[in-house]
Every structure is written in C-alpha cells, then in structure tokens.
Amino acid sequence: MDCKPYIRAHQDELLASLAALIRIPSIEGTPEPGAPYGREPRRCLAETLALCERLGLKTTVMDDRIGWCEYGEGEQMVAVLCHLDVVPAGEDWKLAEPFSGEIKDGRIYGRGAMDDKGPAVAAIYALAALKEKGFVPSHRIRLLFGTNEETGFHDILWYKEHGGEIPVMGFAPDIEYPIINGEKGVMNCTFSRKLHQTGAFRLLRFEGGSAFNISPAYAVAELACPPEAASMIHAPKVTVTPIEGGIRVEAEGIASHASVPELGENAVGRLAMALAQLPLEGELADCIAFLSERIGMETRGESFGIAMRDELSGDLTFNLGVAAFAEEALSLTLSVRYPVSKTYDEAYPKLLRGFSLGGFTETAMQHLAAIYFPPESELVQKLSRVYEAQTGQKAVLRATGGSTYAKSIPNTLAFGPLFPGDISHIHQQDEYMEIEQLLRNAEMFAAALYELAR
Ligand SMILES: [Zn+2]
Numbered sequence: 001m002d003c004k005p006y007i008r009a010h011q012d013e014l015l016a017s018l019a020a021l022i023r024i025p026s027i028e029g030t031p032e033p034g035a036p037y038g039r040e041p042r043r044c045l046a047e048t049l050a051l052c053e054r055l056g057l058k059t060t061v062m063d064d065r066i067g068w069c070e071y072g073e074g075e076q077m078v079a080v081l082c083h084l085d086v087v088p089a090g091e092d093w094k095l096a097e098p099f100s101g102e103i104k105d106g107r108i109y110g111r112g113a114m115d116d117k118g119p120a121v122a123a124i125y126a127l128a129a130l131k132e133k134g135f136v137p138s139h140r141i142r143l144l145f146g147t148n149e150e151t152g153f154h155d156i157l158w159y160k161e162h163g164g165e166i167p168v169m170g171f172a173p174d175i176e177y178p179i180i181n182g183e184k185g186v187m188n189c190t191f192s193r194k195l196h197q198t199g200a201f202r203l204l205r206f207e208g209g210s211a212f213n214i215s216p217a218y219a220v221a222e223l224a225c226p227p228e229a230a231s232m233i234h235a236p237k238v239t240v241t242p243i244e245g246g247i248r249v250e251a252e253g254i255a256s257h258a259s260v261p262e263l264g265e266n267a268v269g270r271l272a273m274a275l276a277q278l279p280l281e282g283e284l285a286d287c288i289a290f291l292s293e294r295i296g297m298e299t300r301g302e303s304f305g306i307a308m309r310d311e312l313s314g315d316l317t318f319n320l321g322v323a324a325f326a327e328e329a330l331s332l333t334l335s336v337r338y339p340v341s342k343t344y345d346e347a348y349p350k351l352l353r354g355f356s357l358g359g360f361t362e363t364a365m366q367h368l369a370a371i372y373f374p375p376e377s378e379l380v381q382k383l384s385r386v387y388e389a390q391t392g393q394k395a396v397l398r399a400t401g402g403s404t405y406a407k408s409i410p411n412t413l414a415f416g417p418l419f420p421g422d423i424s425h426i427h428q429q430d431e432y433m434e435i436e437q438l439l440r441n442a443e444m445f446a447a448a449l450y451e452l453a454r
Pocket residue numbers: 083115116149174
C-alpha cells in the first residue's frame with residue numbers, strides 16, 4: 001500500500017499541524033484539576049486529539065494523562081507510543097525561537113520537533129494515509145499520546161495500571177533507526193543523609209546538576225572555615241574563592257546523557273574529590289570521603305561492586321545527576337542502567353548496601369526493567385522487513401541505554417525517528433527536524449503499521 005503520495009500531498013498541512021503543537025510549551029507544570037501534569041501538556045494533548053478528529057480518527061482521553069486515536073476493527077490492537085511533553089528549552093538557541101515552530105531552510109525548528117511531537121504528527125498522517133487508502137486492518141491501530149514521558153513515565157504507568165489495553169505489537173519512535181531491540185534496565189533513585197556538623201569546617205551549600213539523566217556540568221560548595229583553607233585545594237577544573245567566613249569551591253564538568261556518562265565528566269564527583277583534600281572532621285569528613293571514594297568520577301559503579309557488562313548492550317552505567325544540600329541533609333539523585341541480560345537483583349541490593357554503609361537512606365526509587373527482543377521475534381522480523389524495503393539498507397539491531405515507553409508497555413520496542421547519520425538535537429538548543437526526515441518517518445510508520453496490523 002503506497003502511502004507516499006498522500007503524505008507528500010499533505011506536507012504543508014502536516015507541517016502546520018506540527019508547528020501549532022510546537023507553539024504549546026508543554027513542559028511539566030503545576031498539577032491542577034483536569035491537568036495532572038500541568039496546563040500546557042494537557043492543552044497539547046487536546047490539540048493533538050482535535051487534529052486526529054479532523055482527520056476522521058476517533059479519540060479517547062484517559063484521566064487527562066494520556067490520550068489516543070484509533071482506527072479499524074479487530075480483537076487485538078497494535079500501537080505507536082508517542083509523547084507530547086517536552087523538556088525545558090534551556091539557553092542559547094541561535095537558529096530559531098524554541099517554541100516558534102518556525103519553518104525555514106528545509107527544517108522545522110522548536111523544542112519537541114524531533115522529541116517527540118514530530119514523530120507523533122508523522123504517525124497521525126501515516127494513519128490518515130492508510131485510512132484514505134481504504135486499508136482494512138485485521139487489528140485495530142492505536143496511536144498513544146503521553147504527556148509525562150520526560151519527567152517519569154507517570155502517564156504510561158497510569159495507563160498500564162488502570163486497565164489500558166496492551167498492544168500485541170508496537171513501537172515507540174523515540175530513539176533512532178534501524179531497530180532498538182533492547183533497552184537497559186533503569187533505576188532512578190535518590191539517597192539522603194542528614195549531617196550533624198561539628199568541626200572547624202561546616203558545609204553551608206553543596207549543589208550540582210539539574211536532572212537525574214544528565215551528568216552535572218557544574219557544581220558548587222560553600223564552607224564556613226578558616227581562611228587558610230583556600231590554599232589547601234589543588235585540582236584541575238576546580239576554582240576556590242575566599243568568601244566571608246570561609247570559601248567557595250566550584251567544579252566544572254561536561255554534561256552528557258545518563259545512558260553514556262563516560263562521554264561526560266561529573267562535576268559533583270570532582271567537587272567532592274576536591275573537598276576531600278581539606279582536613280574535615282566528623283560526619284562531614286565521612287560523607288565527603290564516601291562521595292569522593294565510592295562515587296567520584298566513576299561511571300560504571302565500580303566502587304559499589306556493580307560494574308557488569310554483556311555483549312548485547314555493553315556496560316552498566318552509573319550517573320550521579322543531582323546533588324542538593326538543604327536543612328542539613330545531603331541528597332543524591334542518580335540513574336543507574338544495567339545491561340539487558342542482567343537483572344535488578346544483580347545490581348540494586350549492592351547499590352543500596354553501599355549507600356547504607358555510607359549513612360544514606362533511600363528516599364525515592366523508580367525501576368524500569370530491561371527489555372530485549374531476540375532477532376527472530378515476530379516484531380523484530382516485521383520491522384526489519386519494513387525498514388529494509390523503505391531504505392534499501394540492512395536493518396541492524398542495537399541495544400541501548402536509552403529509555404522509551406517501550407520499557408513500560410509489553411510487546412513494543414523503539415523504532416525511529418533518527419536515520420543513520422542524522423544529527424540529534426534532542427534535549428539540546430536549536431532542536432529541529434528536517435522536513436524530508438519528517439516525511440520519511442511518516443512513510444516508514446505507514447508501512448510499519450500496515451505490516452503489523454494487516
Ligand atoms: Zn522522547
């Protein structure tokens with residue numbers, strides 16, 4: 001079934017629809033009645049479903065958290081899992097305004113263009129094309145639109161826990177092509193420790209990082225201490241400044257996604273290692289020693305005894321994402337991702353024990369188990385055929401430390417939207433999607449939905 005002519009003929013409409021969604025700054029906001037993740041994600045969901053209705057697709061909203069459109073009849077259902085919420089714009093946009101949806105130079109710009117509003121709109125037009133061609137699927141086709149992917153998957157977990165129908169097959173266009181047949185298990189957790197400070201050095205401030213899934217590029221501490229402390233720290237990428245009654249210590253790092261922390265440098269770990277050069281005493285000394293010796297700049301959890309790897313997906317990764325010190329308590333938020341053939345039980349107890357020995361208690365924990373589809377599985381086989389027919393290239397399988405909705409919905413894996421060689425601006429400044437890339441995604445989705453649902 002050739003959906004290309006329909007998709008190409010509706011290019012302008014598709015782009016205008018996407019631009020309208022990009023103009024909604026659907027970052028998680030304050031919960032309100034009827035908008036559990038804030039007003040803007042809810043508004044974006046309403047706009048998206050209105051678009052589906054205009055294209056003749058029936059829609060449903062579940063508890064203002066997640067919605068979907070559906071086409072066709074049948075006992076069973078196949079799904080595309082997309083999300084409409086976005087991460088904050090951040091600084092330094094140079095080529096366009098982040099919530100403009102501006103179309104120029106063969107691209108559409110804006111936060112969400114690629115992650116994940118572009119793929120969502122491509123999926124909608126793919127389904128509209130199939131409908132227009134009179135496709136009669138044997139399974140219903142459902143496009144799911146979540147609104148809380150970036151900040152914890154609470155939407156899709158709600159769906160699963162409240163009777164949301166599980167597809168027999170499906171995909172999440174939220175990483176890249178060809179096919180992501182495995183995702184590492186993810187443990188996002190926070191540990192805290194109260195400090196009873198005695199000695200001549202007192203910690204006043206300690207902070208770094210803004211998200212569990214990014215390695216901190218900057219961290220800062222302030223201590224009340226004797227003025228001579230300023231000359232006691234010597235470390236590269238660390239700056240010490242005298243302040244009234246003490247010192248300020250700042251460390252630089254390199255931000256990187258938690259799935260590849262080895263590409264970054266952890267500013268919090270570096271800061272702790274610098275502070276460990278001071279003659280600290282009591283609980284503060286213990287706590288800083290723990291931070292510098294058990295975590296430091298490590299990215300594989302070596303000092304917790306959880307370094308492990310497999311052939312399919314590589315190393316366990318360890319990312320300390322956020323450190324905060326408030327009301328005399330230090331809290332650390334991390335994201336640990338274990339290989340696809342390993343289990344939670346092989347990693348978590350040792351991590352917990354390590355933090356307990358350091359005087360920390362767990363205050364938050366979310367686990368998403370690893371997923372893996374062997375090459376011979378039906379879903380991998382079907383998507384491989386589609387990919388190879390559409391691109392003329394081999395559908396290479398790859399497992400990753402990235403995380404998509406596929407982790408929380410059985411029988412689904414990540415497929416698209418980046419083609420090999422495409423540059424990703426996901427979560428960065430100047431996010432955009434090439435118009436051609438958007439249309440090729442719509443064509444790929446139409447072909448994939450046809451294959452999965454026929
Ligand atoms: Zn995404």
